[in-house]
Amino acid sequence: MEKRVTFGRWTIGILFAVPQLFLIFTFFYWPAGQAVYWSLTLQQPWGGGNIWVGLDNFRSILANADYWNSITASMIFAGISTGLAMVIALVLAALTDRQLAGSWLYRVVLIWPYGIAAPALALAFRFILAPEAGFMAVVNKFWPGLWDPGLDGADAMASIIIAFSWKYVGYNFIFFLAAFQAIPRSLIEAAAMDGSGVIRRFWDIQFPLITPTIFFLLVINITESFQDSFGIVDIMTAGGPANATNLMVYKIYSDGFKGLDYSGAAAQSIILMLLIVALTIVQFRFIERRVHYR
Amino acid sequence: MVERTPILNFFTHVILFAGFVFCVAPFVIVAIAASHNLKDVNDVPMSLLPGSDFWVNIKTAWTMADLGPKLFNSFIMAFGVAAGKVIISALTAFSIVYFRYPGRMLIFWLIFITLMLPLEVRIVPTYAVVANVLEPYQTIMDLTGLSWLIEKMSGVQVQLSLGLLNSYSGLILPLIATATGTFLYRQFFLTVPDELTEAARMDGAGALRFFVDILLPLSRNNMAALGTIMFLWAWNQYLWPLLITTDQSHAMAVTELKQLIPNVGGAPEWHIAMAGTLIIMLPPLFVVVLMQRWFVRGLIATEK
Numbered sequence: 001m002e003k004r005v006t007f008g009r010w011t012i013g014i015l016f017a018v019p020q021l022f023l024i025f026t027f028f029y030w031p032a033g034q035a036v037y038w039s040l041t042l043q044q045p046w047g048g049g050n051i052w053v054g055l056d057n058f059r060s061i062l063a064n065a066d067y068w069n070s071i072t073a074s075m076i077f078a079g080i081s082t083g084l085a086m087v088i089a090l091v092l093a094a095l096t097d098r099q100l101a102g103s104w105l106y107r108v109v110l111i112w113p114y115g116i117a118a119p120a121l122a123l124a125f126r127f128i129l130a131p132e133a134g135f136m137a138v139v140n141k142f143w144p145g146l147w148d149p150g151l152d153g154a155d156a157m158a159s160i161i162i163a164f165s166w167k168y169v170g171y172n173f174i175f176f177l178a179a180f181q182a183i184p185r186s187l188i189e190a191a192a193m194d195g196s197g198v199i200r201r202f203w204d205i206q207f208p209l210i211t212p213t214i215f216f217l218l219v220i221n222i223t224e225s226f227q228d229s230f231g232i233v234d235i236m237t238a239g240g241p242a243n244a245t246n247l248m249v250y251k252i253y254s255d256g257f258k259g260l261d262y263s264g265a266a267a268q269s270i271i272l273m274l275l276i277v278a279l280t281i282v283q284f285r286f287i288e289r290r291v292h293y294r
Numbered sequence: 295m296v297e298r299t300p301i302l303n304f305f306t307h308v309i310l311f312a313g314f315v316f317c318v319a320p321f322v323i324v325a326i327a328a329s330h331n332l333k334d335v336n337d338v339p340m341s342l343l344p345g346s347d348f349w350v351n352i353k354t355a356w357t358m359a360d361l362g363p364k365l366f367n368s369f370i371m372a373f374g375v376a377a378g379k380v381i382i383s384a385l386t387a388f389s390i391v392y393f394r395y396p397g398r399m400l401i402f403w404l405i406f407i408t409l410m411l412p413l414e415v416r417i418v419p420t421y422a423v424v425a426n427v428l429e430p431y432q433t434i435m436d437l438t439g440l441s442w443l444i445e446k447m448s449g450v451q452v453q454l455s456l457g458l459l460n461s462y463s464g465l466i467l468p469l470i471a472t473a474t475g476t477f478l479y480r481q482f483f484l485t486v487p488d489e490l491t492e493a494a495r496m497d498g499a500g501a502l503r504f505f506v507d508i509l510l511p512l513s514r515n516n517m518a519a520l521g522t523i524m525f526l527w528a529w530n531q532y533l534w535p536l537l538i539t540t541d542q543s544h545a546m547a548v549t550e551l552k553q554l555i556p557n558v559g560g561a562p563e564w565h566i567a568m569a570g571t572l573i574i575m576l577p578p579l580f581v582v583v584l585m586q587r588w589f590v591r592g593l594i595a596t597e598k
Binding site (some may be wrong): 003004005006007009010011012013014015016017019020021023024025026027028029030031032035047082088091092096097098100102103105106108109110111112113114115117118119120121122123124125126127128130132133134135137139141166169170171174175178192197198223226231234235241249252253256258262265266269273274276277278280287 | 297299302306307310313314316317318319321323324327335336337338339340382383385386388389390391392393394395401404405408409410411412413415416417418419420421422423427429430454467468470471472473476482483484488491492500501502504505526529530531533536537548549551552554555562564567568570571574575578579581582583584586589590593594
């Protein structure tokens with residue numbers, strides 16, 4: 001879409017874009033380029049510049065069992081937390097959309113978790129799920145040793161999944177509800193006249209009509225599970241126990257800033273960037289379809 | 295709504311109420327835990343009746359994590375990011391929509407691509423840039439031979455250096471350097487009728503005048519939505535402030551949470567930790583509750 005009426009003095013026009021261009025050049029394109037450069041070179045231990053090593057950094061990362069472990073952990077985390085957050089949000093949004101008495105309350109409250117900083121809710125859940133105090137301690141009292149995120153990798157993974165899903169249920173809920181409300185009422189009423197029940201209407205009318213939103217949220221949730229998980233992991237498990245929750249972004253941080261392996265961290269960043277770009281491309285293909293759809 | 299479904303309605307209420315509890319319970323538990331003393335908070339199961347030490351715990355957490363200045367820093371940063379985004383995105387969108395110049399589509403795509411790569415994945419090199427923001431320009435001058443030329447001409451060696459670690463601008467600027475807001479404005483500007491622009495031009499208004507007196511007042515809703523979203527987003531940043539504020543005087547409230555985790559082996563001071571969590575949770579929660587309409591609108595508009 002283009003404007004028909006524009007202003008003639010285009011030199012002024014460019015000036016309006018200059019601040020943004022300076023910012024994205026300095027803080028986006030340069031660092032992104034730098035990451036590519038670092039990933040292809042190795043820094044000398046006592047200064048003296050970088051030496052070119054080609055794809056060696058990538059080879060050594062991909063040969064490292066720790067890295068594959070981190071990828072697996074990220075995938076498990078992304079898969080389960082996205083699934084949980086989306087299914088719960090979909091059910092709640094579909095039911096809120098039935099607009100029974102009191103549904104305004106859910107519309108207001110279910111959004112709250114999304115406003116909370118990931119590390120803050122992580123600390124709250126660390127207490128709620130702590131094995132010796134809080135609420136899971138009750139479970140441990142009956143089955144001693146059943147739950148210990150500090151020692152058991154699966155428990156630690158479950159804790160960060162719960163914390164992340166709690167936050168993103170609110171986010172998904174907003175989008176699902178908006179999608180449901182965009183469906184014309186007349187469509188649903190017509191189906192009801194034809195004798196279809198609530199469940200039938202959901203599967204045959206509402207669900208197909210919100211599939212674009214489902215795809216969209218799927219991509220956003222997966223991307224966010226790569227980024228927004230950092231605070232949760234750092235506060236709840238610090239990547240442990242035994243690297244069970246060492247997700248990709250957390251590993252970049254600990255390798256780069258704790259281990260001072262810039263080249264390795266840069267190579268990992270590149271792999272993560274490619275992954276996210278691939279996801280974004282999938283999303284664009286779908287957005288095109290959605291424009292077609294309406 | 296269309297027919298009578300008493301059983302289904304009953305289950306709808308039950309499930310929605312369960313969802314409600316699921317959302318609110320962590321807030322309630324944090325608040326209750328923050329009101330207990332050391333012994334009560336570690337009771338199994340913890341009593342759900344509030345204790346009497348609420349204000350004592352709040353005060354202890356406040357002094358322990360030194361939250362006063364930290365909250366102030368968080369406010370400055372969140373406000374700075376929100377304001378910067380609202381202003382810079384408006385300028386850029388105006389340029390892209392209301393002018394025709396060579397390279398306009400290139401600029402559009404350059405900005406669009408920044409949507410793809412979040413700060414978290416390019417964190418290491420961005421950190422290096424913030425340590426010396428002029429480094430890109432120094433390198434460019436070195437590579438193009440410009441600094442050699444200047445050195446030959448004037449005898450001055452060019453050494454550009456400006457570190458932004460531990461500064462507000464270092465915290466804020468990299469967070470502004472994405473495209474989120476630009477597209478929000480662009481979509482809106484495209485819906486502004488052309489007749490308005492024509493009328494303004496006929497009355498002799500230039501580009502700047504039209505932008506300030508007509509376009510900006512029209513986009514007030516967008517500004518509120520974008521500002522709310524960006525404020526929350528910046529307030530909740532964790533990794534970035536953690537890296538670039540090594541100096542305590544610039545630390546953020548959210549990064550201070552780490553100081554509140556009870557040490558292994560030490561006293562399990564969960565009541566203090568929860569009091570601190572509550573303090574840090576409250577400002578964004580207030581923003582969400584007060585600005586709910588803008589928040590929802592902004593969320594849906596910035597992502598699409």
